[in-house]
Amino acid sequence: MKTRKIELVAAPRPPHFVGDGFRVHNFIPSGYRMDMKRMDPFIMLDYNSKFYFPPTDTPRGVSVHPHRGFETVTIAYKGKVAHHDSSGGGGIISEGDVQWMTAASGVLHKEYHEKNFSQNGGDFQMVQLWVNLPAKDKMSPPKYQGLANDKINKFQLPDNAGIVEVIAGEYLGMKGSASTFSPVHLMNAKLKAGRSADFYFPENFNTGILVIEGEIKVNGEEIVPTDHFVLLENNGTDFKVEATEEAVVLVLSGEPLNEPIVAHGPFVMNSHQEIVQAIDDFNNGKFGYLEE
Ligand code: MN
DSSP, rough: BBBBBBBEEEOOOOEETTTTTEEEEEEEEEEESOOTTTTTTTTEEHHHHHHHHOOOOSSSSSEEEEEBBBEEEEEEEEEEEEEEEESOEEEEOOOOEEEEOOTOOOOEEEEEOOOHHHHOEEEEEEEEEEOOOOOOGSSOOOOEEEEOOSSSEEEEEEGOOEEEEEEEEETTTTOOOOOOSSSSSEEEEOOOTOEEEEOOOOOEEEEEEEEHHHHEEETTTTTOOOEEEEEEEOOOEEEEEEEESSSSEEEEOOOOOOOOOOOTTTEEEEHHHHHHHHHHHHTTTTOOOOOO
């Protein structure tokens, strides 16, 4: 057992809008410290910090667009989002739910605030993570996993310290609910004030923490406020998250794929040739059809 220290605490960058429904701070890829390789296989992390959207009759969101070569994982903390894709996947996720969409060979999808949420308005808080696929799986069939909160396995921490919701991978022997194509651990730790949870991941796994609610102290040393991202070193295995006030943190750790990454907007492949092919296939309608 060896402590995994903090490499970087990243403050949220100024937000931008994705469509008109997602007001996000981008953490990955955000330049030389956390480019697409540094957190491989996590190639993108957009965070809609808690933000109030006023009522509207026209749901806000992102209209029909393609993806190929990776998975989009949406984790809802506040508000409701609806999703539909051209392979027939779809559903509504709300507080505590997760949507794991495997674009793989290609889908068209649209992502919108759910109708009633839009009409009432309210606080909206989400994470969208892009998990890269191994080269051998990039052209596999699309897949959709809708994980309602009651289907997500929950580890009860000792001393009534809180829970760890294991979305994917494993926490202290409890398996995650989502299936993945490469070793990925993804979990929400919900901790009571003054309590803590310990985490262990193999040293080579790229590992980070996003503070969703409250404030935490990592390894008994550094205080990290809400909406900040902690990148941990690839040196050491174990770290401790203590909630200095009631806190929710998203913990992610994955084995790097160590394959070439060539990204072009919504396509993430291994070579320029494959990007050209993706654009060609999209222009020729090979991603299917989805109504606006
Ligand atoms: Mn999308």
